[in-house]
Amino acid sequence: MRTAPGRTVANEVVLACLVLLCSLAPLPLLPPAHPVPGVLVGVWAALLVPARRRYPAFAVLGCIPVLAGENVWATAVVPWVVWSAARRIPSARRAWTAVAASATGAVLLSVIAQARSGLPTLPYVLTGAAVAALFVVLPALSGRVLGRRRPLRRLLQERNAYLEQARFLTDEAARMEERARIAGEMHDLLGHRIGLIAVHAGALQLAAERQAPPLAPQAELLHTTAGTAMDELRGILGVLRHRSAEDVGDRGTREALSALVEDSRSAGVDVALNWNAGELTEPDPRIRQAVHRVTREGLTNALKHAPGAPVRVMFQDDGDSVVVTVANDAPPTPRSPGEGSRSGLVGLQERVRLLGGALQAGHRPEGGFVLSARMPSRPNVQPEYATSPMRLSEGAGSRPPLSTEVLTWPRLLGGGCAALLVLLPTIGGIVALLIMAVLQ
Incomplete structure (x- = not known):
């Protein structure tokens, strides 16, 4: 309990209390032939609940006295304990050894108890074998099926995460290549033209200062605007090529x-x-x-x-x-609507x-x-040009990543259905056992 998380401890305590309540509450209404052993079996069944997590093999073996006892309400808990404990045993050989020992021990203990009463042995041997198969073997088989599903699901989750990351990197590489191509086109087409405008504007400014001084401010504004446009074009090209935010300055x-306003005034x-x-x-x-x-x-x-x-x-x-x-x-003078885009x-x-x-x-x-x-x-x-594995491109032909459960669902569904089918006879046996206990 010191090493387990607090939530796990609380869950196990609640489950153990529920098992204890279900095992002991019906006894006053339907008292067994030997009440004290029945109470002890119920308490023992409740103790097996937390033991199944830390000592799963011991929990499977600990079901022997519960199966051989007279407390049928505690016996109804055995399949769940075996199912939960068997899936936690790492070694398949060790798991099936514990299951075989538990089933055999339950049959032998039941036969020994009935032999002391002088009753026929063969019917109880067959009944004990059937109970052991329904309450121990089949739940263990179901638990092992689900236990094998865990590493498969983990492997598929890791593979899915790897593929999604690879797809994200591929999208990023394609987007960067396209941005670099656009930057090259802009540099070749716009950069050359704006550079020519700046050069001619500078020459026009010098000529206006010598030959038409009244036009010198307008020529200077044209030269300055062309230089500013060239600087902004370089900034845009840097954004396209380096995928970094533009230097705002x-x-x-x-x-x-105020500088923008002054330029407009000019x-x-x-x-x-x-x-x-x-x-x-x-x-x-x-x-x-x-x-x-x-x-x-x-x-x-x-x-x-x-x-x-x-x-x-x-x-x-x-x-x-x-x-x-x-x-x-x-x-001041009416104008027709502009043709802007x-x-x-x-x-x-x-x-x-x-x-x-x-x-x-x-x-x-x-x-x-x-x-x-x-x-x-x-x-x-997020910044406009920020990239993250959780924010994939929507315009580069990519789709949001599929859920891991969607990719692993066929295998999970198959394993779950197989485990459920295996448990159907066990569920039927529990229902029949409880009905017989009530009728008696």
Whole structure:
């Protein structure tokens, strides 16, 4: 009891008490010919319950006096004790030796007891053999069948875990190969073009400073924007190739949002920033990255679809959630609806949703457009690019891992059915024994 877990000790105590109650409670109603031996047999049967775990072979042999005794209520417990003890004996030879000794001893002890009474021996020999077969041999056979099922199930579980891990690694390798291919395509196509734009923008800036000074700020903005786009492209390529989170840096801070607002002002947008919180350095870097993306997307949409309209960027952090809103008024001159694909808003909505937030975008009743995102300051989700054996890819053709019980169910069902069929005669014998005891 000192080495066993507390839950196991409690279960065994409860089972032993139940066996003791079932063995002794009917005795006052149906008293046997010898009450004292009947009580002792009931107590002995209760003691066999905890013994079957630590000393299973001894528990099988200990069923001999219970089978030969007059307490039929305790005899009804013998099949369960033998069934539970036989499956715990590691050696098959030792198990069947104990079963044979128990069955033989029960028959001999019963014959000796009846021989002293002067009754015929042969009928009791046959009856004792039948009882031993039903209450000892068949339960032991059922227990051994189920005992052999345990290592098979453990082996199948280990094999299933190994195959699932191998499948996960294969999916990861395929996904990394595809991401590397996409990164290579982006580098070859976009990198070259953006690099050319940056070079020509730099040349245009130098020419504007010499020949058209009023256009120099716009040329400088074009050069700076091209350089920023090149840096962001490198960051995206790093994410694709190395499967690591993008380096957020100071994005999402007040200075970063002020820089975005200042760039929009340089492009001729009437934009104002309303900051309603302290410095955004404590929240999760993914939240700061999302704030930066939402603000940039809102300013880009306002510049593209509502040129000349005032824009307001509002940021609020109440400690638990972060809200960033970009709202613009109606443009001074009516414009036809844009031909945009809304892919930017779709990407933002997915990013915000992964962080446990919500994104709202739509036209305002008084005219204009509003883009607002509310996100928790501490998202309770895995990072976007994090990988784990429990979170397999859903887009690479893989499926969630099958349950181990599903894979081993055919074998478990076969073993369970065989064990149940073996126990059917034993169950019938117990029912018949109890009915005979009640009728007598």
